[in-house]
Amino acid sequence: MAxxxxxxxxxxxxxxxxxxxxxxxxILKDGRAVFNIAGNKYRIVVWxxxxxxxxxxxxxxxxxxxxxxDAQSV
Numbered sequence: 001m002a003x004x005x006x007x008x009x010x011x012x013x014x015x016x017x018x019x020x021x022x023x024x025x026x027i028l029k030d031g032r033a034v035f036n037i038a039g040n041k042y043r044i045v046v047w048x049x050x051x052x053x054x055x056x057x058x059x060x061x062x063x064x065x066x067x068x069x070d071a072q073s074v
Contacts, residue, residue, distance in 0.1 A: 003037045003044065007055055012053065014050055015031075024036055028072055031049065032047055032048075033045075033048060034066075041062065041063075042061065042062055043062075045058045045060075045071045058071075
């Protein structure tokens with residue numbers, strides 16, 4: 001819920017804004033980002049539509065589950 005609250009109030013116009021807001025985020029290509037949550041137990045892969053300020057969740061899972069996917073294509 002902490003991640004959700006932070007993202008809900010965010011106003012990210014570009015990947016640099018995301019990185020300034022949440023330093024541990026991994027920025028991928030084409031608007032994708034990977035967040036570590038719950039004390040680094042889980043990962044969330046999102047696609048961010050910067051012009052509209054919308055974050056689409058593409059994947060939520062453990063690190064083991066994350067290792068089995070291609071974060072760029074989910």
